[in-house]
Amino acid sequence: MASYYAGFSSYEEPHFxxxxxxxxxxxxxxxxxxxxxxxxxxxxxxxxxEQIESDEAKEKSWKLSSRSLRKKSSEASKDCKTVRTGTLVVA
Ligand SMILES: [Zn+2]
Structure with missing residues (x-):
């Protein structure tokens, strides 16, 4: 045990x-x-x-549903604007 601590210093590079x-x-x-x-x-x-990209993909995956919903609604409002007779109400 003592020898283990003696060999372990902050100057030593971590295992990883x-x-x-x-x-x-x-x-x-x-x-x-x-x-x-x-x-x-x-x-x-x-x-x-590659690691950063995979980490970011993991972090974004849970937000994806709300994000795609927002995108869908903005696309939908764009479609509304092209309809001349339609009334577009933006809250
Ligand atoms: Zn490598």
Whole structure:
């Protein structure tokens, strides 16, 4: 136990920096490491971008229903404007 704590210092690189979070490629210590959200490391900008995109897609998915509803209503009001006899009331 004592030896474990002796070897554990804030200067030591955390375990997660040893490999890419996306493709699991080993990250050489003297190579560029692309960080994301402070807790994920990637071997390349491409890998990081992919992770960001998938994370954003996950975050947006729950908002998607309200978003598509809003889009639908604006498209519907556009259609209303083309109808000359129609009365368009915008609340
Ligand atoms: Zn990678």
């Amino acid at each position: 920096l040893e490999s890419c979070s996306l493709c699991r490629k080993h990250l050489p210590r003297n190579s560029d490491i692309f960080m994301y959200r402070g807790d994920k490391a990637f071997c390349s900008n491409e890998c990081r971008e």
